Amino acid sequence: MSERILSVLVEDKPGVLARISSTISRRGFNINSLSVGPTNIDGRSKMTIVTELESVEQVKKQLNKLINVIKIVELDPDNTIESEVLLMKVSINKDSQTSVIEKANLSGAKSVDVGQDYAVFELTGTSKELKKFENLMKPFGIIEMIRGGRIAIQSNL
Amino acid sequence: MEEKLLSGAELVIRGLEHLKVSTIFGVPGGAILPAYDPLYDSPIRHILARHEQGSGHMAEGYAQATGELGVVIATSGPGATNLITSLNNALMDSTPLLAITGQVATEAIGNDAFQEAYTVGLTMAATKHNYLITDASEIPQVLLEAKHIATTGRPGPVLVDIPKDILNQKAKWIEPKLVDLPGYKPTLDANPKMIQQAVNLIKDSKKPLLYVGGGIIHSKANIELFDLAQKFNIPVVTTLMGRGAFPDGHELCLGMPGMHGNYTATTSIQNSDLLIAIGVRFDDRVTANPKFFAQNAKVIHADIDPAEIGKVRDAEVPIVGDAKSVIKGLIDKLGDTKLETSNWIQEINEMRESYPLTFTQDEDGPLKxxxxxxxxxxxxxxxxxxxxxxxxxxxxxxxxxxxxxxxxxxxxxxxxxxxxxxxxxxxxxxxxxxxxxxxxxxxxxxxxxxxxxxxxxxxxxxxxxxxxxxxxxxxxxxxxxxxxxxxxxxxxxxxxxxxxxxxxxxxxxxxxxxxxxxxxxxxxxxxxxxxxxxxxxxxxVDPDDMVFPMVPAGGSNDVIILNEEDLKKI
Known part of the structure; x- marks a missing residue:
């Protein structure tokens, strides 16, 4: 796989996300996923950036030039716990209802809201698992889908 | 005695005095007006430009000539947007600049107020870093940090945007102290292991060439460069930004290479077997099409900005560090090594004789x-x-x-x-x-x-x-x-x-x-x-005169157009 995952520790200051996304688009880098959230340390946020192998060195170096970027670690793909959350609203009817919910639950998705003609599922997993779930639900009619961006952490092995 | 409170504006001027700034360039206007009042009593010389772009270039000229921080001050909105060209210019040429801009009052920000522009957003990609001040008490500390960021590592422009209400807000002067910036730690000292690897390549090289640029000038490493070239007999090409880093007229100085470089400088790069690149960034005006650039050369690339190394050309030996430290390291490790470069220098001298830089000025013709x-x-x-x-x-x-x-x-x-x-x-x-x-x-x-x-x-x-x-x-x-x-x-x-x-x-x-x-x-x-x-x-002067030599954009440095006649080559 030619993907690389960067874990970026940044100062939690106004504009830091804009600085990072501006640098990425300014340099024309390919980014597959970017997510950001607080960490256990006050004043520090962490971003997970998934990029292509050919861009990774320059992405690292250009982001490192930003004053608010503290540390960039490239995660070892064999040793990384990765996760992403997905919310999906699927169209259902009397005939399909049981089958859709059963399939979703078997895939590990949680039904979080079920209405007359729709069901909302939540699934957490790797991007592969989410893609598989999307393909599984497609025939029933996906009304809306949103993914939270990939996050990753290094295992201690 | 309790220290009296100062306005944000007074903190700006006192902050600049504290940084030993003696001259600033600028144009006043509504949002920055409070700062111009204490400036009236300050020993700092203010030079009133006629346009903010001009004030920015003045500060750049000041900085490029002195090697020290240039300071420019402008108002919000058009004042700030007019500055952007000079900020971007300073970013590209690594010139240490501090820009202070007024901003509309904090509560008006985002409301499309009169003379409001999103200065921090607009200048994000045109500065090394920028700040929006949210409390007057931050001002002295931010100015010190801004100077530190602008003048250290790879120098560049830093902008500090200050809303008008903050310029009028009262706060105590707190003596600024350079604290650790967790995300900013430029590497100055070259890694000795990399220096050793570079020295190994230099010793093996038959045709070494120093390819040097603005980094030598920023690092004030011209004396060390002179020693390195002179002691080990290594010829030198100086890029457009590096002119003056090594003296023209010296037998080892080949001048500027590239799109309009002289034949010998450009061709020596092509013929070299080892480029010792220091404080340069393999700009497209030097390399032309990088695929054809110095194809027979290994590369030692030393720069204070790690992002420049490998950006255009992979380096056999990458060295992150200040040019002066790198060159000192090389001189030290090379010790008493004698490099046998006389054949190489002879080849270069023959080129110089065959392809001199010429021009003709007719007695009665238009001036050239x-x-x-x-x-x-x-x-x-x-x-x-x-x-x-x-x-x-x-x-x-x-x-x-x-x-x-x-x-x-x-x-x-x-x-x-x-x-x-x-x-x-x-x-x-x-x-x-x-x-x-x-x-x-x-x-x-x-x-x-x-x-x-x-x-x-x-x-x-x-x-x-x-x-x-x-x-x-x-x-x-x-x-x-x-x-x-x-x-x-x-x-x-x-x-x-x-x-x-x-x-x-x-x-x-x-x-x-x-x-x-x-x-x-x-x-x-x-x-x-x-x-x-x-x-x-x-x-x-003659409108029909053309600059030669020339390598068309995207071409190969092996095909140099020397005169109008040569244009048939392309």
Missing amino acids: VPYVLEELQKMSEDDSIVVSGVGQHQMWISLHWKFTKPNTWLNSGGLGTMGYSLPAAIGAKAAYPDRQVLSLDGDGCFQMTCQELITASTENIPLKIVVFNNGNHGMVRQWQKIFYKNRFSASELTHHTPDYVKLAEAMGAVGLRMEQKSEVKDVFEKMLEINDKPVLVDCV
């Missing part, structure tokens, strides 16, 4: 810029500071002027900003009132910022300006000749409008004119004698 430059250099002082615009004249100066000292050649290399010369020269002259400062400009460039001649006159900054008046955007015309079948679309200005002599006089300067070879010496004599006012020379 290289001739005028040669005459001017004979008459000017050794340590004069030459400031150019962008285009043909810039290339001719870089090719023909003999630069022997660092910080005596100021130009807009990376961004290629027309209009840079006059205001930057004003900045340089403000820094060194006793030195000769020559703004050597094109007519197209001059017209972009010529209102700053008023600044020079009224602020008593008696610099010399030569406008090479070919009545055209000369480089555009040259490209139209070569690549667009002589279709001179929108490149023609005129030799006669404006009348530069009258324009100079109207702006409080002295205006002179030269059109023929016989006038050159006399006019320059007059120009150099006048030291109480700015002097402008309208130097009418």
Whole structure:
């Protein structure tokens, strides 16, 4: 796989996300996923950036030039716990209802809201698992889908 | 006794004094007005530019000439947006700049208030870093940090945006202290292991070449560079930003390589087996098509900015560090090594003889810029500071002027900003009132910022300006000749409008004119004698002259066009 995952520790200051996304688009880098959230340390946020192998060195170096970027670690793909959350609203009817919910639950998705003609599922997993779930639900009619961006952490092995 | 409270504006001025800033450039306006009040009582000299772009270039000229921080101050909205060209210019050429801008009041931000622009957002990609102040008490500390960021590592511009209510807010002066910036720790000292690897390559090399640029000048490493080249007999090419880092006229100095570089410099890179690249970034104006650039050479690439290493060309030995530390390390580790480079130098010297840099000046024909430059250099002082615009004249100066000292050649290399010369020269002259400062400009460039001649006159900054008046955007015309079948679309200005002599006089300067070879010496004599006012020379030159050598953009440095005849090659 030619993907690389960067874990970026940044100062939690106004504009830091804009600085990072501006640098990425300014340099024309390919980014597959970017997510950001607080960490256990006050004043520090962490971003997970998934990029292509050919861009990774320059992405690292250009982001490192930003004053608010503290540390960039490239995660070892064999040793990384990765996760992403997905919310999906699927169209259902009397005939399909049981089958859709059963399939979703078997895939590990949680039904979080079920209405007359729709069901909302939540699934957490790797991007592969989410893609598989999307393909599984497609025939029933996906009304809306949103993914939270990939996050990753290094295992201690 | 309890220290009295100061306004944010007073903190700005006191903060600048604390940073030992002696001269600033700027234009006042609504949002920044509070800061101009305490400035009235401050020993800091404020030079009132006629346009914010000019004020920014003045601060750049000041910084490029001195190697120290240049400071510019502007108001919100258009004041800040007019500064952006100079900020981006400073970013590209690694010039240490501090820009302070006023902003609309905090509560008005985001409401499309009068003269509101999103300055921090707009300048994010044009600065090394920027700040929006949210409390007056932060001001002294932020100014210190801003100077630190602007002047250390790879230098660059830093902007501090201050809302008007913060300029009026009262706060205590808290002595600023340089605290650790967790995300900013430039590597200065070169890794000894990498130095050793570099030395191993140098020892094995038959055709080493020092390829050096602006990084030498920023690092003040010219003496060390001289020792390295001289002691080990390694020839040197100096990029556009590195002119003056190694003295022209020295037998090891080959001058500028690249698109309009001289044949020997460009070809020596192609023939070299080892490029020792220090403080350069393999710019496309040097490399042409990187695929064909120095194909037989291994590369040692030393730069203070790790992002430059491997950006264009992979390096066999990457070294992150300050140029001075790198060069000292190399000299030290090379020790008593004798490099056998005499065959290589002979090959270079033969090239120099076969392909000298030439020009012809007919006795009665139109003036040629290289001739005028040669005459001017004979008459000017050794340590004069030459400031150019962008285009043909810039290339001719870089090719023909003999630069022997660092910080005596100021130009807009990376961004290629027309209009840079006059205001930057004003900045340089403000820094060194006793030195000769020559703004050597094109007519197209001059017209972009010529209102700053008023600044020079009224602020008593008696610099010399030569406008090479070919009545055209000369480089555009040259490209139209070569690549667009002589279709001179929108490149023609005129030799006669404006009348530069009258324009100079109207702006409080002295205006002179030269059109023929016989006038050159006399006019320059007059120009150099006048030291109480700015002097402008309208130097009418041949519009059809072209800059050679030339490697067309995206071409190979192996195919160099030496003259008009050679154009058939492409």
